[in-house]
Amino acid sequence: MHLFAKLSASLSRAPSRLLAGVVLAACLLPGVVAAATAGPPVPAPVAEGDGYRYYTIGDLAMATPDPVEPGLMLVGGGEWPHEAVRWMIERAGHGHIVVLRASGAAEAQDEFYSEIGGVASAQTFVFSDRKAASDPAVLATLEAADGIFIAGGDQANYVRYWKGTPLNDVLDRHVQDGKPLGGTSAGLAILGAWSYGAMDGGSITSEVALRDPLGPGMTLVGDFLHLPLLRDVITDSHFAKRDRLGRLVAFVARLRSEGVADVAGLGIDESAALCIDGDGISRLYPGVQDGFAWLVQPTQPPGRVEPGQPLELDAVRVIGIGAGSRLRLPGLEVQAPAFEKIATASQGKLVLREATPAARAATR
Template sequence: MSLFAKLSAFLVRGRTRLFFSGAVLAACLLSGVAVAASPAPVAEGDGYRYYAIGDLAAARPGPVEPGLMLVGGGEWPYDAFRWMIARAGHGHIVVLRASGAAEAQDEFYNAIGGIASAQTFVFSDRKAASDPAVLAAIAAADGIFIAGGDQSNYVRYWKDTPLGAALDRHVREGKPLGGTSAGLAILGAWTYGAMDGGSMTSEVALRDPLDPGMTLVGDFLHLPYLEQVITDSHFARRDRLGRLVAFVARLRSDGVAGAVGLGIDEGAALCIDGDGVGRLYPGDQDGFAWLVRPTQPPARVVRGQPLEFSDVQVTGIGADSRLRLPGLEVQAPAFEKVARASGGELVLRDAAPFAPATSR
């Protein structure tokens, strides 16, 4: 039987889940559809590498449900990933990234388990974001996860492309989407794009909120409940409260009246269900999510001068808290503080029962 005859038979008797390019389909078919993990890609397309593990033709065991999983980077909090897997109906996960290889898909399938298959597309060129094989896999995915790396690649490769629209559509269809580190950075209505190749520090951002490295990107993804949010990752470990306050000040000064910041600690994840209720999974390091909400406009956002910004509410979201969106109500906050940026420094006051390390 020819390859095309095998393909036709496979599509007829299967769920017609996947429509890859000929190279990808051939690799899947020749391996019997159940694809084993390998350090080498299953196939390569125009501007991407493709990996897969599991039974790509298996029926999804359960129904899908909406959900957003915001992971702060570092070690995965497996309970949060199990939450996402359950919302994907224990079906088929697609991992998107612009560096690395099959590490995330293998962790999904082997270390966590409970899914039928996982596939990975590693992007190296913007043209892959219009590839029919990539778009077909995204359309068929039960859940999508965006890995870490360099978020500037995601902006360059995906913004204003069919892939970006496909991610929005995936969420509108009531399917879960997650991201960690750089993958978290692009989930908000605005993204710190790191477009200059660097990584903005709190020190520089507070000293000059209009520094050329403050590359904020809008109109990328358009996800429910994050319409006013800019996200940040590796939060307490990398002392990023100052830069998130500066990001929010910059947006507010640019006329985004409702802009707020949401930072996630390394090893933690905030999972938001279809009703807009967010629950924190703190991970092994007992991390938090940090909600940054101004009570008034910034007093000074001027090129080359320190940020002046007072009465910025900083609310900690812990394992016992609940964040209710879009109203930004936090039930049982882990801590509550007020921040003031002045003279290039950030000062916190009104100590809560828990004093995070970055309050020093």
């Protein structure tokens, strides 16, 4: 009883972000006090709820030190570029970060708090069931977050657990309220207006996607997150390393054949991050592998998108966004591109060539 009296007194003085954290830590996991004093060397959840595990580090009661500003951090996967993460931390006012994932444990929150630093606290929810996306304590924690980061894993779980839920609404509202949101790998894959959901349990290759852009593995998802700056975009990760240009071309061609006229593809290389401020101006952090962002814009209607048939598509503009480039969203205007190429899809193959001045003019 003494514990609950102390918790009640703390809640009466604490900011709203403490509500979920304190309740989770004290009420949802039997034996949490004992675990805190004699826990295992491997970090254990502070609490467990119906369909999730919860971790935390830092000072949940600390006031957010600086103003919070809007921003999107799109990480291609692999090793994060710390400069980009520091950019997001600054946008979050050096305050309170919440990490969402459906596998793993507290790795990302520990990287935010301990390895990179500069945040008041970091919390993690690891989801295992859709019902957790309606849990009041989870939603209260997300509502109070200064910044939210979606980790890697399997984006099909994010679609199944979050799409159409109260948590989905909270994520949209978080961005509308001018707070930063980031994602890496699978977390990046769901940030666009359309996503490759990997709903068949696989990860479609460029070869398969080009061979049949209407095939069963092309599980594209819409009406999930609604981020205004990415309203015309489908994102992809691990881009050059996993040879995903062909599949992103096929994603865009498929969507355009279904009437989504202005959609473009945005692929991010592994270890790179594209950071977008509230005015829609993007800066690329190339990371340890000197990566790029890749903007994919077909300039002509698909010549053929038919069941069981390879994609036929001419004059796809492929623009590289490097450290010295600037991408403006949502208009998809690129200043100082790192490279410009023209892609053609035919007979299940993608041919990429340098964009000559004449070719660039023809695709504008």
